[in-house]
Amino acid sequence: MAELPLETEETASDLPEGLIPPEIGDDGDAEPVETLQGQVAPASYGPVVLRERYLIDPGKPIVELDTPSAKAYVVEDGRDLSSQLYGLVCTPGLPVRLNDIKALKIGHIDNILPIIDWDSIYWPALGQKTVVVVFVRPLGGRVTDKLAQKEIKINEYDMPQRVIAPLADALEKLSNMDQAYRAIRPDNLLFLDERMEEIVLGPHVTAPAGYDQPVLLEPLDRAMAQSAGRGIGDARDDIYALGVTIVLLLLGYNPVAKMKDDELLKARLEHGSYMTICGSARIPMQLIEPLRGMLADDASERWDFNEISNWLTGQKINHLKKRLPDRSETYFKFRSMKHYSAQSLAWHFAKHPNDAVMAINTEEFQIWMTRGLDEPEKAEAIYSAVHAVKFNADSYQGTDDYLVAQATAIMDPHGPIRYKGLAFMPDGYGAMLASEWIRNSNQQPAGEVLSHDICALWYDAQPKMTKELLDSQMVINQLRSVLAIRDPGYGLERVLYEGNPGISCQSPYVAKDGVVLIEHLLPALDNAANSVDTSVQPVDGHVAAFVAARFDEDIQPHLKAMASGKADTSILGTLSLLAFMQSTLRTPDVLGLSSWIGGLLGPAINAYHNRQTREELERDIPRLVRKGSLPELVNLINDPAKRQEDKEGFTACCAEWLDAEVEIRDIEDAGEERLNKAEQSGQQAAAMISIFIALTVITVLIIAEIL
Amino acid sequence: MAMSNTSEGLNWNLILGIGLVLMLLTAFSLPSLVVFSVGLLPTGVALIIDRSDQRTGTFCVGGMNLCGVFPYVMKLWTGKHTLTAAMEIISDVLSLLIMYGAAGFGWMIFLTIPPVIATFLSIIAQTRVKVLRATQQEIIVAWGPEVANAKQTDTDRDASSSNEG
Structure with missing residues (x-):
């Protein structure tokens, strides 16, 4: 395989307009790209102050400490001028790992680059506010730079105690805090001290988990997902990345550098990650077993921290059985590419859903699944899915994309969820949605993933529901319930913010x-x-x-x-x-x-x-x-009292107005009848007067006569 | 079953009562009966021509007619209670003029007072309408025209919601 020096991996691409461009290709698994050139502010901009203490000088970039998604600048501590700090200016619109920032700011972990502070501040070169994270400046620089410049050398004897032990210890502590690092790669290992004795894990909080990772550094299942959808992951993913990092540091070059991402993925799918990466490399004997354990594609077989610790302390270790990926003796040809495993074919199907549907409907596919892969149950499940699609031709469940999502989930249950060009792990849904919405302005497919319950197809295909899967399913279901409500404060916007604790508010205001x-x-x-x-x-x-x-x-x-x-x-x-x-x-x-x-x-x-x-x-x-x-x-x-008073007053006045109206109508409508009544009353009055006069006269006459 | 007091429009109770009074007067006070019979002739005429239910015309004429007759009856009762004295009274033009004049005055009351009362009541009604219209206008000025548009059900609902609130 081709051998390229490690430093050639760090190719920064200059991008216009200060924004990270949409991911290339329809599969969404293109590597993350470098951030904006516009972040490199001209010297004319004055220092920017963070929390009234840290002065970040836009005119003093530190290119060697840039990350793929953030640019580095010199930071001065206004209260402690002797401290050596630097700040990373994050890319606007890209969710930061806010919970990790907060946790690491409070509690420092050895061998992880300490976070001093952070805030969202105005960055003049961008013309807007963005998150800036202040770190302790690693005085020794990047490990890979020092290796390339031959200032240091790390051989197989140094590796366990100088690199693996401290980093595994840091990762384990992080794991105990229910966090994963998800940014371990050779160029993200730094020397904290000038004497280059203390290796630390570099910044990992300026982008979603796994976002900045090359495909090579991601475990197989997450590597097939698009960069934003690789998911939060866990310690097992970090151990895999640590294993690959060890290989690259040891060799001093990338043995698969010349392979394109698709070729690399296919090779890993067909032959296994360890064989693909280390197959043609000269790995020292004492490191073969730990690297096989750390690079195991089956996460349940991958080494954990106990295994690493046992190996480091010379205790007995579990030797991993050499096992090739499940593959067929015969191949299935899809778009001129021969596939020997269901995972490989599922990965390829998702890239070409229309052709995939035609392939799925063929008898050859069913035979290959049943006999070639010896997976009759999966073949039957896909056959049932094809029939279900025909019955639901008028709904979304009858679409090619739905069928492909279901078929790929059945074929590769550990792989990402694939739908309409999206490929993401369940715990990466939030970041994937953010990426699709904010940077690609195409949130509809991501929204359909929830509204059409595409994730359920993936969960149904899982051979075993672990606690992690159940937890992620619960989160997805909560997001679905939030999406279903159309009121303010809900909908896909709410899903965006619930799924991304570190994303900024995207209101145009x-x-x-x-x-x-x-x-x-x-x-x-x-x-x-x-x-x-x-x-x-x-x-x-x-x-x-x-x-x-x-x-x-x-x-x-x-x-x-x-x-x-x-x-x-x-x-x-x-x-x-x-x-x-x-x-x-x-x-x-x-x-x-x-x-x-x-x-x-x-x-x-x-x-x-x-x-x-x-x-x-x-x-x-x-x-x-x-x-x-x-x-x-x-x-x-x-004011409730005022409102109550108003309501009661209005009610009373309505009634009063109505009563008056009724009375007026009574008076006006009476007419002739009222006249008759008045005349009758007059006649009665006349009669009363007459009788009264008569009685008075008679009484007076009688009294006069008596007297 | 209750017996009806009327048969073919005749009030037999009244006829019997009047007959009884006439018999008693004939037996014990024939002169008074003569004076009443002649003096209350206008009342009798009024009774015949007044077809109203309440007989208000009859009462008007009767009341005043009695005023005119009663002094002469009193004269009989306190003086010579003889048929001759009675004849003198009913043959005296002045006496008849007073009796019938009083009846005429009663008729005049019957003709003039009802229109006056009706006019008075009409004015009161019109005044009331004006007062109510003014009240409605004040309400509209203070609470807006929606007061007039609000149906009774709306106001009821407002009241109930305000109570809940």
Whole structure:
């Protein structure tokens, strides 16, 4: 195999417009590409301050510490000028591993590059805010650089104690915190000290798990997924990457460098990763067994930390049985390519779904599955799926993409979920969605994965449901339930933020403000009030979903009000939500936002019936808007006592008006009848008068006579 | 079964009552009967021509007619209670004028008071309508035209929701 020096892997591609381009190809498994050139700011930009302490100089890039998705710059600590720090400026729109950043900032782990601080700050070269992570600067530089420059040498005798032991120890500690590193590669190993004695794992938090990894460094199942969909993974994935890294460091070159990704994957699928990578290389005897164990494609057979520890301490180790991947003696030819394993064919099927459907329908395929691979049950399952598709021709379950998703899941249950060109592991759904939505502007297939329950096909195909699988299935089902609701705060936007804790809010109002934390949302909206169309509500689908996903308070009543079809209830829901946030998060006055929302309160004011109350509100609102206090605004506009009084008054006045109307109509409609009644009354009165006079006269006469 | 007091439009109870009174008067006070018979002739005429249910015309004429007759009956009762005295009264033009004039006054009351009362009541009704219209206008100014458009069911709903709230 071709042998290329390690440093040739680090080919940085310069990209325009400051954005990482969409992944190349329809399979989505292209390698991640280098980040923007625009991040390298000209020296004219002044230092950028992070948390009023760390000065990041855009004019002082550290190219040798760049990562594929972030650029490195010199950082000065304003309180400790002797400290050596550097910062990585992340790519906007690319989810960072926020939970890992927070955990490592609090608790340092030996042999992992310490994180000092982080924040979302304005980066002048990008013209927007982005996440910047400050690390301790590795004074010894990259291990691969030093190896290439022959400043150091690591042989098979140094490897166990100098590299494997410290790194495995760091990974184990990370694993104990339920985290995986997922960024172990030769060029991401650094010397922390100038004397190049302490090796540390480099930055891993600036991109989704596995995103920056070459296909070679990913275990087989995750390598077949697109870079954003490789998933969070676990310690077993790190151990595989550590194994490959050891091989590359030992050899000093990449034995498969000349192979394209597709060729490499196919070779790994057909022959196994160890055989493909190490097959033609001269691996020292003492490292063969651990490398076979660490490079095992079957994750259940792969070495764990105990095995590594046993090997490092010279204790007894379990020798891995040499086992070739399940493959057929005969091949199945698909698009001129011969396949000997179901995994290989499934991987190829997913790239060409239309041709795959034709192939699946052939008798040769069924025979090959049944006899060639000796998988009659899988062949039967695919046969049933083909028939089910014919019965559901009018629905999504009758589409070629659905059939291919089901067939590939049956053929390769450990591989990624494949649907409409997407390929992702279940725990990589969130990052895959972010990538497809934000960078490719094509979220529909990713949305269909949930709405059509494509993941269920994959779970149904699993030979055994482990705890990890059950957990991931539960997460996917929760995302599905969130997607099914169409109200504000739900839908695919909510899925995006639930699936990516480190993604910034993508609302057009605040997209350039890099809002990663909920605390930064209101100030960003306040800032946006000066530049956006304020005739629409400030809480759009993205903002509502971001708040619902990040705000640790019960906001259901607010979301329910916002979902109301009535304009007054909706704007009150929005106002009360923002006021609740300002109050809970102790956000300072937001003059712009209060002015923005104050201008939208017309329907809420008009919800009051009493004209005097309306006039009072219209008179008082500008005063509160100038104070920038949303809680006071909501207290004014949504005073329960005032609203109750208004309702009761309106009800009473409606009744009074109606009573008056009834009486008027009674009077007016009476007409002739009323005249008759009046005449009758007059006659009665006349009779009464006459009788009264008569009685009076008689009485007077009698009394006069008596007297 | 209750017996009906009327048969073919005749009130037999009334006829029997009047007959009894006439018999008693004939037996014990024939002069009074003579004066009443002649003096209350307008009332009798009114009774015949007044077809209303409540007989208000008869009461009007009768009441005033009695005012005119009663002084002469009193004169009989307190003076000579003789048929001759009775004849003198009913043959005196002035007496008859007073009796029949009083009856005419009663008829005049019957003709003039009802229209006056009707006009008065009509004015009161129109005034009430104006007051109600003004009240409605005030309500609309204070609460908006939707007050007039709100149906009773709406107001009921508002009331119930406000109670819930």
